Amino acid sequence: MGSYHKTMVLLVVLLIVCRISADLERFEQTTKGDGTLRFLVVGDWGRKGEFNQSRVAFQMGRIGEKMDIDFVVSTGDNFYDNGLKGVEDPNFVDSFTDIYTAKSLQKQWFNVLGNHDYRGDAVAQLSPLLRKIDSRWLCLRSFIVNAELAELFFVDTSPFVDEYFTNPGDHVYDWRDVSPVKTYIAHLLKDLELALENSKATWKIVVGHHAIRSVSHHGDTLELVDQLLPILQANDVDLYINGHDHCLQRISDTKSPIQFLTSGAGSKAWRGDVNTSNDQGLKFFYDGQGFMSVDLTYTHVVIIFYDVFGSILHRWTMSKPLLHSIM
Ligand SMILES: *[C@@H]1O[C@H](CO)[C@@H](O)[C@H](O)[C@H]1NC(C)=O
Ligand SMILES: *[C@@H]1O[C@H](CO)[C@@H](O)[C@H](O)[C@H]1NC(C)=O
Numbered sequence: 001m002g003s004y005h006k007t008m009v010l011l012v013v014l015l016i017v018c019r020i021s022a023d024l025e026r027f028e029q030t031t032k033g034d035g036t037l038r039f040l041v042v043g044d045w046g047r048k049g050e051f052n053q054s055r056v057a058f059q060m061g062r063i064g065e066k067m068d069i070d071f072v073v074s075t076g077d078n079f080y081d082n083g084l085k086g087v088e089d090p091n092f093v094d095s096f097t098d099i100y101t102a103k104s105l106q107k108q109w110f111n112v113l114g115n116h117d118y119r120g121d122a123v124a125q126l127s128p129l130l131r132k133i134d135s136r137w138l139c140l141r142s143f144i145v146n147a148e149l150a151e152l153f154f155v156d157t158s159p160f161v162d163e164y165f166t167n168p169g170d171h172v173y174d175w176r177d178v179s180p181v182k183t184y185i186a187h188l189l190k191d192l193e194l195a196l197e198n199s200k201a202t203w204k205i206v207v208g209h210h211a212i213r214s215v216s217h218h219g220d221t222l223e224l225v226d227q228l229l230p231i232l233q234a235n236d237v238d239l240y241i242n243g244h245d246h247c248l249q250r251i252s253d254t255k256s257p258i259q260f261l262t263s264g265a266g267s268k269a270w271r272g273d274v275n276t277s278n279d280q281g282l283k284f285f286y287d288g289q290g291f292m293s294v295d296l297t298y299t300h301v302v303i304i305f306y307d308v309f310g311s312i313l314h315r316w317t318m319s320k321p322l323l324h325s326i327m
Contacts, residue, residue, distance in 0.1 A: 023187065023191040024142055024143055024144050024153075024191045024192070024195055025140060025143045025144070026143070026144045026145075026146060027110075027138070027143065027144070027145045027146070028145075028146050029070065029071060029108065029145050029146065029147040029148075031070055031147055031148045031149075032068075032070065033148075035149065035297055035298055036295070036296065036297055037070055037147050037148065037149055037150050037294075037295075037296040037297075038067045038068065038069045038070055038293065038294065038295045038296070039069050039070055039071050039072060039073055039293070039294050040060050040063065040064055040067075040069055040072050040073070040105075040291055040292070040293050040294075041072075041073045041074075041075060041241055041261075041263040041291060041292040041293070041294065042056065042060060042072065042073075042074055042075070042263060042265075042266040042291045042292075043074060043075030043076060043077060043114075043209070043242070043243025043244070043262075043263050043264040043265070043266055044075070044076070044077040044114065044243045044244065044246050044264040044265065044266050044267065044268070045074070045077070045078065045095070045099075045266025045267050046077070046078050046079035046080050046091065046095035046096065046266075046267070047080050047095060047267040047268060048091070048094045048095050048099075049094075049095075049098075049099050050267065050268075051267040051268040051269070051289070052267060052269075052289045052308050053095070053099060053266060053267035054099060055289070055308045056265070056266055056267070056289050056290060056291055056308055057099045057100050057101075057102070057105075058102070059290075059291070059306060059308065059309065059310035060072075060100065060102065060105060060291055061100070061101070061102020061103070061104055061105050062102070062104075062310055063291075063293060063306060063310060064102060064104030064105055064107075065102065065103065065104035067293060067295065068104075069104060069107060069293075070107065070147065071107045071108040071109065071110060071147075072100075072105060072107060072108070072109045072110070072136075073109075073110050073111075073152070073207055073241065074109060074110070074111040074112070074243075074266075075112065075114070075207060075208070075209055075241060075242055075243030075244075075263055075264060076111070076112045076113050076114030076115075076117060076208075076209030076243050076244070077114030077115070077116045077117060077209065077243060077244070077264070078095075078096070078111055078113070078114065078117055078125065078139070079091050079092070079095055079096075079116070079117060079120065079125075080095075080116055080267075080268075081116060081119070082116060082119040082120045083113075083116055083117040083118065083119055083120020083121060083122060083124075083125065083174075084117075084120050084121055084124045084125055085120055085121055085124075086121050086124050087121075087124045087127050087129045087130060089120075089121075089124070092130060092133060092134070093133065093134070096134060096137070097133070097134045105136075106136065107136065108136060108138060109136045109137055109138060110138055110139075110143075110145055110152070110154060110207075111125070111137065111138065111139035112139070112140075112141075112142075112154050112155070112156065112157075112207060112208065112209055113125060113139065113141060113156060113158060113209065114158065114209040114243060114244065115158045115161070115164060115173075115209065115210075115244070117158075118158050118164070118173045118174055118175070119171050119172065119173060119174070120174065121174060122174040122176070123174065123176055123177070125139045126139055126140055126141065140154070141156035141177075141178075142154055142155050142156045142188055142191070142192070144195055146201070148201075149201065149202045149203060149296055149297070149298055150201055150202065150203035150204075150205055150296055151199045151201035151203070151204055151205070152205045152206075152207060153192060153195060153196065153204070153205070153206045153207070154206075154207045154208070155188070155192060155206060155207065155208040155228070156178075156188065156208075157208035157209050157210040157221070157224060157228075157242075158173075158209060158210070159175070159178050159181050159184055159185055159188075160185060160210070160221070160223040160224055160227065160228070161210065161221065161223055162223060165181065185227070189227060189228070189231060192206075192231060193231050193235070196231065196232075196235035196237065197235060199235075202298050202320065203238050203239070203296055203301065204235065204236060204237045204238055205237070205238060205239045205240075205241065205294075206232055206237050206239070206240050206241070207240075207241045207242070208224070208228075208240070208241075208242050209242060209243055209244050210224060210242055210244045211224075211242045211244055211245055211260065211262055212224045212225055212228065212229050212232075212240055212242070212260055213225075213251045213253075213260040213281070214242075214244075214245045214249065214251075214260075214262060215249065215251070215274050215275050215276065215278050215279050215282055215285060216245035216246075216247045216249065216262070216271060216273065216274060216275070216285070216287070217245050217246070217271045217273050218244055218245050219275055219278060220278065221244075232256075232258060233253070233255060233256040233258065237256075237258055238257065238258065238259070238301065239258070239259050239261055239294075239301075239303075240258055240259070240260050240261070241261045241262075241263065241292075242260070242261070242262055242263075242264065243262065243263060243264030243266075244262075244264050245262055245264050245271075246264050246265055246267075246268055246269040246270075246271055247262060247264060247265055247269060247271070247285065247286060247287050247288070248262060248263060248264075248265050248284070248285070248286040248288075248290050248291075248292065248305045248313065248314075249261070249262040249282070249284060249285045249286070250262075250282075250283045250284040250303070250305075250314065250316060251281045251282050251283065252281040252283055253281060254280055254281050257318075259303070259316070259318075260281075261292060261303060263290075263291055263292040263305075265286075265288065265289045265290045265291065266289070266291065267289065269287065269288050269289045270287060270288060271287060272287065274287065283314075283316070284305065284313070284314040284316075286305065286307070286313050286314070288307060288308070289307065289308045290305060290306050290307040290308060290313065291305075291306055292304065292305050292306070293306070298320075298322060299319055299320055299321070299322050300317060300318070300319050300320075301317065301318050301319075301320075302315065302316070302317045303315070303316045303317070304316075
């Protein structure tokens with residue numbers, strides 16, 4: 001093939017790649033450039049400091065400093081009880097800006113929406129106006145963060161849950177820009193699948209609010225087991241990280257290397273219900289407040305769960321042959 005033809009083929013391929021992955025917004029996260037990536041994960045937190053939110057925040061600051069973290073991930077249910085009322089809602093400052101005050105937490109925060117966030121003005125949390133109030137804030141429904149050795153795929157999981165549509169009870173959900181939901185989910189899954197297939201990152205990490213697997217109050221989210229999990233299993237995803245259940249847990253998938261990590265213990269916890277009939281692959285469960293850290297290199301991952309005193313509750317590490325990252 002002549003070089004002209006090669007160039008044309010390359011152009012067409014590039015155009016296709018750009019087009020198919022155009023729907024999920026992408027962000028480049030600069031890293032320290034030393035082959036490490038470290039971040040904290042907290043979920044289900046915004047309660048103006050109450051229910052130990054401030055104590056968890058303090059320990060996040062301490063551990064964040066020690067680890068020299070690159071960013072923070074929030075697994076949703078950012079503001080209780082019913083999200084934000086609008087961009088001017090003081091709950092944003094009271095539950096976020098004024099709580100996570102440590103120097104080490106003055107980094108980019110990547111947030112998804114939880115079901116409680118959809119009970120308020122969901123669109124407000126996505127607004128760039130919030131970034132003017134606190135520049136750390138970034139919340140979108142579904143998006144991708146390219147952080148050199150890892151790619152993080154944030155997925156909007158609330159629209160998957162049938163019950164919120166068929167049996168909402170007293171709750172009113174803000175489904176603006178989500179309806180019709182079947183189309184919304186079909187597009188989202190297609191975009192995610194293509195993005196995962198095209199990903200060259202050593203570590204593929206998917207973040208959503210709802211658990212795929214959980215032995216706690218809400219249990220497995222069956223819609224995600226049916227619709228999302230097969231895509232993750234087919235595309236070498238390493239970690240699925242969620243909140244929703246107000247606890248900390250690690251469950252290993254029985255059919256793939258995926259680890260299901262719940263970090264939904266940013267404030268109110270102590271639900272007291274564990275379903276042991278559903279504990280295949282369960283490696284760790286803590287029914288109290290705390291958070292999680294993720295420490296990555298090209299060959300290793302270290303996951304640590306901490307309680308409200310910053311004490312280590314559980315530590316898990318896994319290595320990958322370097323070959324994997326070169327291919
Ligand atoms: C705060 O954390 C402590 C230690 O885990 C726990 O005993 C206490 O019940 C928590 N308080 C609330 C309000 O959850
Ligand atoms: C426990 O989990 C099983 C299987 O997931 C489910 O069928 C059952 O209803 C759950 N029990 C309770 C008390 O929630």
